[in-house]
Every structure is written in C-alpha cells, then in structure tokens.
Amino acid sequence: MTNLFQKDFWWGASSSAFQIEGGWNEDGKGKTVADFNSFKRSHLQADSKVASDFYHHWDEDIDLMKELGMKTYRFSISWARIIPDGDGKVNQKGIDFYNKVIDKLIEYDIIPFITLYHFDLPYALVEKYNGWEARDCAYAFERYAKICFENFGDRVKYWVIHNEQNLMMRIDERMNICETDPLKKEKIRAQMDYHMFLAHALATNACHEAVENGKIGPAVSSTVTYPYTNKPEDVWAARMNNQFKTDYCLDFHFNGEYPGYYMEYLKEQNIVPKMEDRDAEIMKAAKMDFIALNYYRTLTARYLPATQEHKKGERVEGFNEVDYDMYGYWKIEKNVNLKASEYGAQIDPVGLRIVLNEYWNRYHLPLIITENGLGTADVLTSDNKVHDEYRIDYLRNHIRAIRESLADGVNVFGYCPWSFMDLLSSHQGFKKRYGLVYVDRTDDDLKELKRIKKDSFYWYQKVIQSNGADLA
Ligand code: BG6
Numbered sequence: 320m321t322n323l324f325q326k327d328f329w330w331g332a333s334s335s336a337f338q339i340e341g342g343w344n345e346d347g348k349g350k351t352v353a354d355f356n357s358f359k360r361s362h363l364q365a366d367s368k369v370a371s372d373f374y375h376h377w378d379e380d381i382d383l384m385k386e387l388g389m390k391t392y393r394f395s396i397s398w399a400r401i402i403p404d405g406d407g408k409v410n411q412k413g414i415d416f417y418n419k420v421i422d423k424l425i426e427y428d429i430i431p432f433i434t435l436y437h438f439d440l441p442y443a444l445v446e447k448y449n450g451w452e453a454r455d456c457a458y459a460f461e462r463y464a465k466i467c468f469e470n471f472g473d474r475v476k477y478w479v480i481h482n483e484q485n486l487m488m489r490i491d492e493r494m495n496i497c498e499t500d501p502l503k504k505e506k507i508r509a510q511m512d513y514h515m516f517l518a519h520a521l522a523t524n525a526c527h528e529a530v531e532n533g534k535i536g537p538a539v540s541s542t543v544t545y546p547y548t549n550k551p552e553d554v555w556a557a558r559m560n561n562q563f564k565t566d567y568c569l570d571f572h573f574n575g576e577y578p579g580y581y582m583e584y585l586k587e588q589n590i591v592p593k594m595e596d597r598d599a600e601i602m603k604a605a606k607m608d609f610i611a612l613n614y615y616r617t618l619t620a621r622y623l624p625a626t627q628e629h630k631k632g633e634r635v636e637g638f639n640e641v642d643y644d645m646y647g648y649w650k651i652e653k654n655v656n657l658k659a660s661e662y663g664a665q666i667d668p669v670g671l672r673i674v675l676n677e678y679w680n681r682y683h684l685p686l687i688i689t690e691n692g693l694g695t696a697d698v699l700t701s702d703n704k705v706h707d708e709y710r711i712d713y714l715r716n717h718i719r720a721i722r723e724s725l726a727d728g729v730n731v732f733g734y735c736p737w738s739f740m741d742l743l744s745s746h747q748g749f750k751k752r753y754g755l756v757y758v759d760r761t762d763d764d765l766k767e768l769k770r771i772k773k774d775s776f777y778w779y780q781k782v783i784q785s786n787g788a789d790l791a
Pocket residue numbers: 335338482483486540613690694737743744745746751
C-alpha cells in the first residue's frame with residue numbers, strides 16, 4: 320500500500336503554557352485565571368506553580384523533541400508572561416523566554432506552532448472588568464496578539480488563536496462566570512462568546528497584516544454525536560448537540576456571523592449579545608487559513624423534550640457542564656458499543672475519520688489534529704520504564720483513522736498527540752497523564768522532575784521515522 324502521508328507531514332506533539340511551564344510568577348509573569356483555578360485545588364492536587372517545570376527544563380525538553388524526531392511543536396504562549404496585567408506594560412523577560420524556545424526549535428528544524436490563548440487569561444483583566452464580559456478584553460487580546468506577531472512573526476508562521484473557545488465557554492470556572500441566576504448567566508456567557516469571536520477576527524486580520532506568509536486558525540474541541548436510535552428526532556438531537564457545542568463556532572469563524580440555528584436560540588432565550596455595526600466588516604474579513612482540531616472521544620444523544628416546568632433551551636441541572644443536556648434539544652447517553660477510558664471518554668477512532676471528512680467537506684480548509692491522546696495513570700517500574708501499550712494502541716488506531724481519511728481525499732497536514740510530556744490535568748493533577756515523556760513527580764512530591772521516555776515515545780519515534788508507514 321502506498322504511504323498516504325505527504326513527505327512533509329507535520330508529526331508533532333502538543334502542550335499548553337499553564338500545564339507545563341511552572342515559574343508561575345517568575346521574571347515578572349502575572350497571575351492567570353488558570354493559576355487562580357489551580358490554586359483553589361492546591362490542597363488536593365498539583366497546581367500550576369511548578370507543573371512540569373518546562374520554564375527551567377526547556378532546553379533539555381527540546382533536546383528530547385529532537386530525539387523524538389518531531390517536525391512541529393504545538394505549544395502556547397502565556398499572555399500574562401508577555402503582558403503581566405493583560406493590557407499594560409510589556410514584560411521583556413517573557414519575550415526573551417519564548418525567543419529562546421523558538422530559536423532552539425528552529426535550530427532543530429522543529430516548526431514552532433503557537434497558540435495565543437489556552438485557558439489562561441491574565442487574572443488582572445478579570446479583576447478589572449470580568450475578562451471576556453467586556454468588549455475591552457477583545458482589544459486587549461488584539462494588542463497582545465500584535466505584540467506576539469511583531470516579536471516572533473519573523474520566525475513563527477503558524478498561529479492558533481484560542482484553544483477550544485467552544486469548550487472553554489461551557490466551563491464557568493475557565494470563563495470566570497460567577498452569576499448563579501440561569502438566565503443572567505447564559506446572557507453573560509453569550510456576550511463573552513461574542514467577544515471571543517471578535518478577538519478571533521481581530522487577531523486573524525492582524526496576523527495577515529503583520530506576519531509575512533502567516534497562517535492562522537482556531538483550535539476547536541471536536542467530536543461526533545451519534546443518535547441514540549434511528550428515530551428522526553434522535554437524529555436531529557444528535558445533530559443539534561454537535562452544532563451547539565462545536566459547529567456553531569466553526570460556522571461563525573467561516574462565515575463571519577452566527578449560523579441561523581444558533582441565532583434562533585439566542586433570540587428565543589433573549590440573550591443576543593451586544594454587537595457594534597462595525598463588527599460585521601471585521602468578522603467577514605477574517606478568513607481562517609486552516610482548522611486545528613482537538614479530538615479525544617465521541618458522544619451519543621437522544622431527544623429531550625421541553626416540559627411544562629422546563630422550557631426549550633433550559634439546561635438540565637446537575638450534569639457535568641462540558642457535556643450538558645438541554646431541554647427541547649438533547650440528552651447525552653452512554654454508547655454501549657464503545658470502550659471508555661477510566662475517566663469516561665468513549666474511545667472512537669472511527670469518529671475521527673468522520674470528523675475529518677465532515678470538516679473537509681464543509682469548509683475545504685487544511686486540517687491539523689492538535690490534540691489526541693489517552694489520559695490515565697502510568698506506572699513507573701523499578702528500572703525507570705513506563706510500559707504504556709494502552710497509549711500506543713490508542714494513538715495507533717487514531718493514526719490509522721487519519722490514514723483512512725487521507726484515502727478519502729481529506730487534506731490533513733499534521734498530527735500532534737496530547738501531550739509531549741506529562742502535564743497538569745485540570746481536575747486530576749498528575750494522576751492523569753497523557754505524555755510520551757514521563758515527568759517524575761506526583762501531586763504531593765516534586766522529586767527531581769526527571770524526564771523518562773515512555774514506551775510510547777520510542778514507538779512514536781518509529782512512526783515519525785517511517786512517515787506513518789510503521790505503526791507496529
Ligand atoms: C483539552 C485541553 O480539552 O483536553 C487540554 O485543550 C486538556 O488543555 C485536555 O489537558 C485533556 O483534558 P484533561 O481534563 O484530561 O486534562
């Protein structure tokens with residue numbers, strides 16, 4: 320069989336600033352919302368103060384990336400390291416840090432692929448005007464993006480704007496939504512979402528202006544929702560779950576406006592965000608160059624009718640906020656045909672093929688997978704090895720699905736598993752690990768933070784060397 324992966328396919332790996340860097344207040348860095356949230360759990364698990372300590376181990380870590388053979392490294396810049404209070408003075412030491420990282424990657428022919436915002440809004444902006452609730456936040460983001468383009472754009476050509484706006488938006492803690500009245504809460508959420516769309520468009524336009532040959536796009540949290548039965552209303556419910564949790568976001572980026580089904584919901588709920596006349600032009604001009612997608616699992620849904628007590632568009636209380644159910648739309652069900660990780664993620668490589676085909680057919684933009692991986696507890700053996708064949712299995716089956724998508728004619732140009740090294744998981748600290756490289760620390764004990772290559776590291780090294788031909 321001919322190898323379908325193009326010669327310069329971007330084999331890479333991913334991470335994000337607050338989950339790996341540590342050095343949370345070093346060299347002038349400001350506190351972020353991600354720090355604030357992680358400190359709330361410091362008594363229970365690891366927090367972002369040290370995380371994987373990339374801030375002090377970056378040199379050795381990039382040596383490992385070279386050894387692995389990575390063609391690209393997808394990582395994020397911490398906004399508060401560059402501008403500690405979000406919209407004030409620029410911190411040269413933050414710029415110096417990322418310059419060192421970028422230069423070393425380039426020296427090793429590893430393409431730096433940078434996310435501007437991965438859940439870590441500078442906390443000072445929350446104190447000032449509750450972050451994304453204010454339109455000013457979009458302009459603060461635009462300024463931050465421009466500073467990054469000016470300082471790094473000579474060497475960094477590929478940019479992701481927001482990591483998972485569509486998922487972040489559902490999690491009150493990440494957005495700092497403290498309102499408890501359900502209607503007011505949804506109004507705030509919708510306004511924040513809109514300001515993030517505006518920020519996305521402003522940054523896209525700025526990149527195209529400032530970065531020669533610059534390419535920019537979103538990273539969405541993607542999934543497929545299967546209908547629980549073949550009843551037409553269940554099929555519709557599954558479609559709506561997908562549209563409301565992912566597609567509306569891509570549709571907005573693509574068309575520069577809300578898709579009809581979403582606008583109808585906003586109107587029905589009386590939560591249409593405030594917009595300004597000049598926004599339409601900004602949004603329409605902002606053309607994304609690619610779509611980055613984070614893919615872990617699929618969902619299944621059936622129709623959930625509205626009732627006398629619960630009107631259409633009301634969220635069901637008490638279920639997890641990431642996969643929430645909504646009256647008049649859908650209810651999430653378990654898919655008995657799929658195995659799930661110990662944390663409940665239903666593992667489904669075929670779903671990745673479906674997603675890639677759908678996005679390609681709908682948007683016709685190049686696609687890159689920026690996250691995909693298995694989060695679980697790894698065991699370090701007495702001779703310092705990690706035998707993570709379960710992770711190898713997961714990655715192998717998903718790479719096969721990419722190969723099948725390439726055969727379907729989909730344009731996929733890269734694959735970056737989550738994550739390059741073990742990092743801070745938001746709710747499970749270091750108990751849940753995703754890395755190809757083991758970081759020897761626990762939630763309670765920092766130890767020496769030694770880096771240990773897992774079996775999956777050696778396996779992925781062969782995959783890269785053979786350009787995806789050898790998955791054994
Ligand atoms: C993605 C995020 O949604 O999921 C990552 O972009 C995150 O930041 C990953 O780590 C896995 O989630 P979790 O909760 O298992 O860490």
